[in-house]
Amino acid sequence: MSAPLADKIRPKTLADVVGQEHILGEGRPLRKIIDSGTVPNMIFYGPSGVGKTTVARIIAENCGMSLYKLNGTNASLSDIKDVVADIGTFGSENGILLYLDEIQYLNKKQQQSLLEYIENGDITLIASTTENPYFSVYNAVISRSTVFEFKPVSADQLMPAIRRAFRIMSEENGCEIIAGDDVIKTIAFSCGGDVRKAMNTAELAVICGEPSDGKVTVTEDSLKILAQRSNMRYDRDGDQHYDILSAFHKSVRGSDENAALHYAARLIEAGDIISLCRRLLCIASEDVGLAYPQAVVVTKACVDSALQLGLPEAKLPIAEATILLATAPKSNSACMAIDAALADLKSCDALDFPRHLQNVHFDGKGAAVVGQHYLYPHDFPNHYVEQQYLPDALKDHVYYEFGENKQEQSAKLYRQKLLESIKKPR
Numbered sequence: 474m475s476a477p478l479a480d481k482i483r484p485k486t487l488a489d490v491v492g493q494e495h496i497l498g499e500g501r502p503l504r505k506i507i508d509s510g511t512v513p514n515m516i517f518y519g520p521s522g523v524g525k526t527t528v529a530r531i532i533a534e535n536c537g538m539s540l541y542k543l544n545g546t547n548a549s550l551s552d553i554k555d556v557v558a559d560i561g562t563f564g565s566e567n568g569i570l571l572y573l574d575e576i577q578y579l580n581k582k583q584q585q586s587l588l589e590y591i592e593n594g595d596i597t598l599i600a601s602t603t604e605n606p607y608f609s610v611y612n613a614v615i616s617r618s619t620v621f622e623f624k625p626v627s628a629d630q631l632m633p634a635i636r637r638a639f640r641i642m643s644e645e646n647g648c649e650i651i652a653g654d655d656v657i658k659t660i661a662f663s664c665g666g667d668v669r670k671a672m673n674t675a676e677l678a679v680i681c682g683e684p685s686d687g688k689v690t691v692t693e694d695s696l697k698i699l700a701q702r703s704n705m706r707y708d709r710d711g712d713q714h715y716d717i718l719s720a721f722h723k724s725v726r727g728s729d730e731n732a733a734l735h736y737a738a739r740l741i742e743a744g745d746i747i748s749l750c751r752r753l754l755c756i757a758s759e760d761v762g763l764a765y766p767q768a769v770v771v772t773k774a775c776v777d778s779a780l781q782l783g784l785p786e787a788k789l790p791i792a793e794a795t796i797l798l799a800t801a802p803k804s805n806s807a808c809m810a811i812d813a814a815l816a817d818l819k820s821c822d823a824l825d826f827p828r829h830l831q832n833v834h835f836d837g838k839g840a841a842v843v844g845q846h847y848l849y850p851h852d853f854p855n856h857y858v859e860q861q862y863l864p865d866a867l868k869d870h871v872y873y874e875f876g877e878n879k880q881e882q883s884a885k886l887y888r889q890k891l892l893e894s895i896k897k898p899r
Contacts, residue, residue: 482634482641482672483527490524490531491634491668492626497528503621512536512570514591516610517601519623520713522667525601528623529572532599538570545578553586560595569596576600577609584611591617625666632661634668638675639691650679652691659696674699714745718752726760730799737795738788746787750776753794764804764878771797802878810873817867824864857891 484490487497487507496503506513512532517525533540541556556571576584590596591614598618602609606620635657643650652675660678664671677699682689721736740749757772775794779787829847848858861868875885 482638483530484524485531485534487528487531490527492630492666493524493528493623495624496621503528506619507532507535510536512538512597512599514598514618515600516576516606516615516618516620517599517623518606518620519603520625520667521603522669522671523623523626524668525623526572526574529574529599529601533570533572536570538568538597540570540572542572543574545573545575548573548579548583550583550586553583556596557586557590560590568594571596571598573598573600575602576614577602577604577606581611584614588613588617626668627666628658628661631664631666631668631671632657635660635671635675638672639679642676642679646679646689648684649688650682650691651688652678656691656693656696659693663696714748718748721749722752722756722760725756725795725799726803728799728803730796733795733799734792737791741784741788741791744784746779746784746791749791750779753791753798756798757794759808760803760805761798761801762804762807762876763881763884764802764876765880768798768801802880804876804878804881806874806876806881813872817870817872821866824866826864827861829860830862855891855894857895859895 487504490497495501498504506515517529519525539559541559543552543556556569560569571587573579587596587598591598598614600610600614600618606615639650639652639657656678660671660674664674674696678691678696679689681695681699682691717736717739721733721740724732724736737749740746753772753776754769757769761768772794775790775797778790782790848860850856850858852858863870875881
């Protein structure tokens with residue numbers, strides 16, 4: 474079986490690696506480490522298809538150490554023990570380099586089994602993961618390693634690699650492949666920064682091309698079918714899911730409706746309207762809040778409409794709610810108030826209730842205080858009377874501060890008028 478194009482043209486030197494200039498460029502940290510010839514324990518973190526495995530292979534092939542490869546999706550504790558068993562043997566006299574792909578799939582016990590050996594230098598670990606290692610990798614392994622983040626490759630950096638791919642396929646197939654700049658640009662922009670996906674798309678484009686007189690022409694029509702959704706880099710359980718939701722939320726909070734619509738579109742294109750709707754409901758209370766209380770009502774109506782309509786029509790009420798929240802006045806006063814109240818619960822002992830707020834009950838003979846002595850606000854002018862509501866230990870605590878927006882300032886003015894008009898009860 475013929476190897477995939479992505480494997481055939483995998484770079485053999487760092488100079489051929491596409492992208493990752495921030496860590497592999499001249500004078501950059503990872504480049505300096507590799508050039509020094511000293512290989513520390515490292516974790517490569519980033520999306521798939523951006524060069525993590527390629528760089529690890531280049532390091533392994535040039536370090537002179539015995540290379541062992543494991544993949545976290547199918548590696549067992551027995552596989553790790555087999556690597557450990559070779560420590561000190563003739564074949565590993567220059568040290569063992571273990572390349573562990575997808576380390577996040579190893580359980581805690583499997584990761585712990587490596588600790589002793591990577592700490593004393595018997596094994597040098599290079600691990601790769603598509604998930605945030607600070608959440609998915611055992612902390613003790615993290616503390617013994619240096620984490621390098623790999624980023625999606627830009628379209629401009631991808632285009633030379635795509636041209637190289639067409640050139641190699643042309644030589645292998647013995648025919649001229651005609652792929653114009655528009656075709657190369659389409660592939661580069663449609664693959665979401667994934668080099669492997671770009672190579673696979675280029676390979677399929679040739680297979681689907683139009684042969685004529687010993688030539689194969691790659692057309693944009695075939696590319697539209699091959700790459701129509703390939704630019705979506707999204708995983709509902711991975712970092713991209715939370716990154717897009719975070720970017721959406723922060724864009725709305727920052728009153729940038731255009732950025733908010735962009736991230737909403739990405740979630741809609743991925744078909745994830747449930748996460749989007751939940752985030753809209755959260756924003757309405759957390760970030761718009763009391764500055765425009767009706768935002769919750771409108772957003773709830775939009776969310777209900779979106780869920781009932783389903784895609785593609787759901788995009789309409791979602792867009793309405795997104796623009797409404799992004800352009801609305803903002804206040805986090807309610808959010809701050811409840812957080813402050815919750816913080817007090819964690820720092821205080823068990824708190825009683827003021828007696829006059831308790832449910833009416835029999836006091837019993839000989840009780841020091843008889844009766845509730847609750848003041849019913851509706852019996853007083855303006856339906857307001859001063860009395861203590863917080864527990865004694867918290868009676869002077871203030872959780873809510875009126876925001877500067879028109880809505881909350883109106884409420885503050887009303888409160889001030891009440892206080893000014895108080896008549897002490899007789």
